[in-house]
Amino acid sequence: EPEVTQTPSHQVTQMGQEVILRCVPISNHLYFYWYRQILGQKVEFLVSFYNNEISEKSEIFDDQFSVERPDGSNFTLKIRSTKLEDSAMYFCASSEALGATKNIQYFGAGTRLSVL
Amino acid sequence: GQQVMQIPQYQHVQEGEDFTTYCNSSTTLSNIQWYKQRPGGHPVFLIQLVKSGEVKKQKRLTFQFGEAKKNSSLHITATQTTDVGTYFCAGPKLNTGNQFYFGTGTSLTVIP
Structure with a gap:
C-alpha cells in the first residue's frame, strides 16, 4: 500500500539553527500538508500546498517557516531559526485532491523535532 | 476562529464496555473525517462522513454526522484492548479549501 514517508524520524537541533524536515508524499497525490503536534496535544x-504554491496556512505558519517541493x-x-517552542512532532500528509472522498489525508510517521 | 472540541478528553473503560466521543465544531463543516492515533503513532484515517445526518458503521464502530454538520460522534461497542488510542475528528470548514481543523481528541484507555 502506498505511504507517506518522512525523514528523519528524530531531529535534534540547537536553538537558532535551521532545520529541514523531509517528506515524500504518495505519488499520485496533488495536495500536501504539514501538521504539528506538541506532545499530548x-x-x-500548518500549511497546505498545491500546484507548487501554498494553498492555505495557519497563524502558526509565520515567516520562520517555509515549504518547498524541490523536485518531483x-x-x-x-524552520529558519528554531525556538524551544518548536519542539514537537511534525507530520506530513497528502491527499489525492479536494472534495469529499478525495480529500482523505494520509499521514507519514512523523519527525520528532527536539530543540535544545 | 474555528474551533473543534471533543469530549471527553480522556476516557478509561473496562474491556467490553462501550465508548463514545463527541465532536463539536464552532462552524459548519463540509465533511468530517475520523482518525485514530495509537500511542507514539501517527493519525490513521478511519472514515469520512459527508451528508447531513449520515450514519456509517465499521464493525464495532458507529459514526454519526449531525444534521447541521457541526457535530459528530464515534461510538465503539464492546471495547477491546486494540481500541486504545486517541480519536480525532477533523474536517474543512464549509466552502473553504483544504485547511483541516482537527478536534482536541479523546484518549481512550481500555483496561483488560
Missing part, C-alpha cells in the same frame, strides 16, 4: 494544521517527489518544511 491535538494535531495542528520531495516536499520539505524549513
Whole structure:
C-alpha cells in the first residue's frame, strides 16, 4: 500500500539553527500538508500546498517557516531559526485532491523535532 | 476562529464496555473525517462522513454526522484492548479549501 514517508524520524537541533524536515508524499497525490503536534496535544494544521504554491496556512505558519517541493517527489518544511517552542512532532500528509472522498489525508510517521 | 472540541478528553473503560466521543465544531463543516492515533503513532484515517445526518458503521464502530454538520460522534461497542488510542475528528470548514481543523481528541484507555 502506498505511504507517506518522512525523514528523519528524530531531529535534534540547537536553538537558532535551521532545520529541514523531509517528506515524500504518495505519488499520485496533488495536495500536501504539514501538521504539528506538541506532545499530548491535538494535531495542528500548518500549511497546505498545491500546484507548487501554498494553498492555505495557519497563524502558526509565520515567516520562520517555509515549504518547498524541490523536485518531483520531495516536499520539505524549513524552520529558519528554531525556538524551544518548536519542539514537537511534525507530520506530513497528502491527499489525492479536494472534495469529499478525495480529500482523505494520509499521514507519514512523523519527525520528532527536539530543540535544545 | 474555528474551533473543534471533543469530549471527553480522556476516557478509561473496562474491556467490553462501550465508548463514545463527541465532536463539536464552532462552524459548519463540509465533511468530517475520523482518525485514530495509537500511542507514539501517527493519525490513521478511519472514515469520512459527508451528508447531513449520515450514519456509517465499521464493525464495532458507529459514526454519526449531525444534521447541521457541526457535530459528530464515534461510538465503539464492546471495547477491546486494540481500541486504545486517541480519536480525532477533523474536517474543512464549509466552502473553504483544504485547511483541516482537527478536534482536541479523546484518549481512550481500555483496561483488560
